[in-house]
Amino acid sequence: MKQQATCESVNRGGRGETGTMRGSAAYDMTSGAIARARGFVRDFLTEAGSSKGWSVSERAADVAQLVVSELATNVCKYAPGPCLLDLESDGAVLSITMWDSGPVLPAASPSDPTRIGRHGLELVLMVCQSFEIHREPVGKRVTVRLSLHDSTDHSPSGHTAW
Template identity: 40%
Template sequence: MDASVVSTVVEFSGGSAMIPASRDVVRRFVARLAAAGVEAAGTFADAARLVVSELVTNALRHAPGPCRLELTLKGDSVEIAVSDTGDGYPTFLPRDPQRVGRHGLEIVTRLCDEVITKPHASGKTVSALLPLL
């Protein structure tokens, strides 16, 4: 299937409402995948919602302005890309089971095959490749 057939882009103006709204975008996107006959593991929808929540939350915390969420079918994975206006890069913290919170990027890297941050003129885009199966 052509990846352009199943993709979505949503622009958020900012604020904490974009976190639950981003999970709704994932729910609708997963339904579109199913309608297009794309096979996904039973855990895919939950994993996709978690990855999106973590990336959008990071965008809100570190660049509280506008945020763009893009979901695109790419072969046997879905690329989840979150763009924001922040100039800082995600920071990997050392593994610490005693730490409360700040495990978002660790969770994303465990679930996804690849996580890449790309700078652009007005901020950055964090892209994560989540396998369907």
């Protein structure tokens, strides 16, 4: 299965409201899928800037690609089969949702300075404003939210929810 991707702009009315932008892609998680997922996020944010006029910081674009890369890597390692990637933004926050068929919910590993690898979820938790996991009839859905603007203290996730 090749990447299938769609993007749409949704205006919900209201004066001065720029609406939301949504994008979806499906991946078979074979060779190159993680890079394609990162590229989809980059293209989505570039399109948001050009079509909506939204200002997306370089840091936010880099962090969004890192998060998708880590989530997609977990799918490759622990969930058989395809996955879906949904993106949605209102210009201030980017919501990233990764759906997969794996039944095991991800959990950050306990702190261990000698551990090699398995730091992906820890990184995601450090840079996102919120993190949610939901069981689905088949698999799970992981949703993270990231600020698209740099905070005054230059923290990677803007203002954290926790």
